[in-house]
Amino acid sequence: MSNDVQQEVKNLVKKHKITNPFELAQRMNINVWFLDLPDGVRGYYYRVLNRRYIAINKNYPYEIQRFVCAHELGHDRLHPGMGYYFIEDNTLFNPGKLERQANHFAVMLLTHNAEMIEGETIEQFYARHGIPKEIIGKI
Incomplete structure (x- = not known):
């Protein structure tokens, strides 16, 4: 699946020529709503009547919102027709297969064509690209 x-990320970026998940969602006609969700619920994806x-x-801070948007785009591209809640307790710290795939998609999208700087740690690389440190080792 890797x-x-x-x-999938490569094809999406090639088609739209951007990596910003908010702009991608807009171009893909996916409505993005910013809501007052319960604590621990970072976001979710769903599909109703196409x-x-x-x-x-x-x-949440912008960088977390950006990662969540990229993660949910991963569900849209990799798991069509399904909706998954991106709940902190069940994804970042104990991800199942579909959540790991969506996290991997988000990391690949947000680091597309980026290279690590000599001497840079994975933690620094992720921080530079706005990827939550909790994702390290979870994809």
């Missing part, structure tokens, strides 16, 4: 994730939605917790 190659499938990488290829309309697609990403809800993002408006109480």
Whole structure:
């Protein structure tokens, strides 16, 4: 699946020529809502009658919202027709297969064509690209 994730990101970036998940969602006609969600719920993706939605917790910092949007785009591209809640307790700290795939998609999208700087740690690389440190070792 790793190659499938990488290829999906590559195809998406090639088609739209951007990596910003908010702009990608807009171009893909996915409605992005910023809502006051319960604590621990960063966001979720769902589809109703061929309309697609990403809800993002408006109480989180921009970098987390950006990662959540990229993660939910991963569900849209990799798991069509399914909706998954991106709940902190069940994804970042104990991810299942589909959540790991969506996290991998988000990391690949947000680091597309980026290279590590000599001497840079994975923690520094992720921080430079706005990827939560909790993702390290979870994809």
